[in-house]
Each structure stands twice: as C-alpha cells, then as structure tokens.
Amino acid sequence: MEPLRTTTSRGARMLELARRRAEDELAGRTVWCVAALPAGRKPAWALRASLHFRENSGVAVSCLELFASEPLAELAERLEAMLRGADAARDRLSEADDGTYAGACLEGDTLLGDAVMPEDVVVLHDALAAVTADAARERGAHVAWRIDASSASHPGAAAAAWDFMRPHTRGIGGYVGAWPAPRRHGGRIASALPATGALSGWDVGSGEMPVGWSSALATLVHDDRHETVGGTIHVRPTVAVR
Numbered sequence: 001m002e003p004l005r006t007t008t009s010r011g012a013r014m015l016e017l018a019r020r021r022a023e024d025e026l027a028g029r030t031v032w033c034v035a036a037l038p039a040g041r042k043p044a045w046a047l048r049a050s051l052h053f054r055e056n057s058g059v060a061v062s063c064l065e066l067f068a069s070e071p072l073a074e075l076a077e078r079l080e081a082m083l084r085g086a087d088a089a090r091d092r093l094s095e096a097d098d099g100t101y102a103g104a105c106l107e108g109d110t111l112l113g114d115a116v117m118p119e120d121v122v123v124l125h126d127a128l129a130a131v132t133a134d135a136a137r138e139r140g141a142h143v144a145w146r147i148d149a150s151s152a153s154h155p156g157a158a159a160a161a162w163d164f165m166r167p168h169t170r171g172i173g174g175y176v177g178a179w180p181a182p183r184r185h186g187g188r189i190a191s192a193l194p195a196t197g198a199l200s201g202w203d204v205g206s207g208e209m210p211v212g213w214s215s216a217l218a219t220l221v222h223d224d225r226h227e228t229v230g231g232t233i234h235v236r237p238t239v240a241v242r
Contacts, residue, residue, distance in 0.1 A: 019211050025218035027058035031121045032141075036066035039080050040126025043146060047123060051217075052210045064115050068128055072104050076128035082161035083127060085154050093164050101131065105168045108135030116141050121217055123176065127161070130169045137171030142224045144191070144217070147177030174220045178209070191216040191223075198223040 031051060035044035044063055053059040068076065075097050078086075104111075111132050116122055118140030124130050125146045136143050174193040181187045181203065189212035190201035200219045204212040 015208060015211055018215050022211065022214035022218040023053055023057040023059055025221055026053075026121065026214065029120050029221075030060040030062055030117070031123065031217060032062055032064050032116055033123050033125065034064045034066065034129040034132065035125040036068060036128035037076060037080050037126040039084065040129055041065065043148075044123075044125040047125075047146065047213065050210050050213050053214070062115075064112075066111050066129055066132070068104065068111075071100050072128070072131075075100050076126070076131075079127035079161045079165065082157040084148060084158070086157050087154050093160070098164070101165070101168055104128075104131040105134055108132040109138075112136060112139075121221060123217070124172065127165065130165060130172070133169040133171035135171070137173065142173060142221050143171050144174045144176050144220055145172045147175050173224055176213075176216045176220060178213075187212075189213060189216050191220045193220060193223045196223055 033044040033048045035041045044065075048061055048063050051061045053061070078093075079101075108131050112135055116136050116139055120136075120139075120141045122132075122136045122141045122143045123146050124133060124143065130145070133143050173195065174191060176189070176191045178187050178189045186203075186205035186207075186209065188201060188203050189209070190199065192199045198219075200216070200223075202208075202212040202215055
C-alpha cells in the first residue's frame with residue numbers, strides 16, 4: 001500500500017501532488033455513483049460526498065439513482081442479500097431469474113437515460129445498478145464495481161451471486177473499495193483492473209480519504225486505457241486474453 005500522509009511538510013506536498021494527478025486524469029469527466037437498492041444508496045452518496053475537486057478541475061461528481069419494478073426489484077434484493085452473505089440455500093436462483101436479469105441488462109441503456117457520456121467513470125454500488133454495466137461500457141465509459149468490505153457469514157452465497165451476475169455484467173472493468181485500518185483512524189483504499197493484473201492501493205488517514213478515493217478512480221481510468229484499441233473502449237472477454 002502507498003501511504004498518503006499530511007503529518008509532515010513532505011507528506012503534505014505528496015498529498016497535494018496526488019490530488020493534482022487525480023484531477024488531471026479525471027478532468028473532463030463525470031464520476032457517476034450509481035445505486036438502486038437501499039444497501040447501495042448509502043455508500044453511493046457517501047462516495048459522492050467524499051470526492052472533492054477544485055472548482056476549476058473540470059471534474060464533476062453526481063449520483064444516479066435507478067428504479068425497477070417487480071420481478072426485477074425482488075430478484076435484485078435477493079442477489080444483494082447473497083452478495084452480503086445471506087444463506088444461499090434459501091435463495092436459489094432459477095432459469096426464470098436468469099431471464100429476468102438478462103432482460104434488465106438489455107434495458108440498461110434506457111435505465112441510464114441521458115446520463116453517462118464517453119470517458120465518464122461509472123461506479124456501481126449494488127446488484128440492480130449492475131444491470132447497466134454493459135450499456136455504460138458500450139457508451140465508452142470506465143465501469144467499476146464498489147467492493148463491499150463487510151465480511152460475509154456465508155461466502156458461498158456471495159460466490160453464487162457473482163456466478164449468476166458475471167455473464168450479464170462483463171462491462172465491469174475494474175473494482176474499487178475501502179477497508180478500515182486496524183488500530184487507527186482512516187483506512188485502506190484500493191483499485192484493481194483484473195484484465196491487466198493492475199492493483200494499486202493507498203493507506204490513508206481519515207483526512208486523506210477523499211484523495212485516496214480520487215486516486216483510486218484516476219488509477220483505474222489510467223490502467224483501463226491500456227485495454228483500448230484505437231482510442232475506442234471495447235468490452236473485455238470474461239477471461240483475459242493470454
């Protein structure tokens with residue numbers, strides 16, 4: 001983990017350098033915090049509140065709240081519960097569920113509406129928001145999943161939910177997340193881009209969390225560019241090309 005600290009004058013300079021690097025990478029983009037379920041809305045708004053940029057930075061931040069009717073809403077609630085550790089035995093997923101989720105993904109562009117432009121950054125916060133992953137990627141956006149650091153009481157349930165969602169959410173190119181730091185205030189923030197094997201992290205105090213988040217998103221955008229051809233972003237295969 002790369003530390004970001006303000007306890008010394010050198011640390012303050014490093015923090016300011018990290019802030020400016022993130023703003024330079026994200027300039028001209030909107031960072032979208034996308035959520036649809038109660039479990040996703042709170043962290044989405046928290047991330048929105050954590051991202052502070054100078055007025056002249058050219059970076060915008062906004063929340064996008066999605067809504068869905070039954071049976072998609074009920075299915076998404078089950079998936080979200082499984083991702084957070086609910087007992088998979090009580091929430092078996094059927095072929096009908098697969099059809100419901102696949103159909104919702106086909107409507108992802110409609111759900112996004114006029115939001116999300118090419119080169120924007122889309123951070124998805126729950127299982128219902130994830131149905132827009134492929135649509136956002138097809139628009140040329142950088143798409144990331146916000147990792148929930150809470151421990152799951154039934155890890156197999158989370159794995160089953162991911163196995164169900166994965167074929168329908170190939171547009172998710174990277175992951176960002178934060179974890180509490182043991183025995184001190186602050187935490188650890190990381191970004192990962194599995195297709196390139198890129199993993200970056202920052203050990204931050206509570207006051208440096210905003211810079212840690214912006215650095216994570218900027219690094220994801222920078223690494224994501226290496227997966228483009230001719231300046232056009234392409235949806236990646238499930239397995240990285242060898």
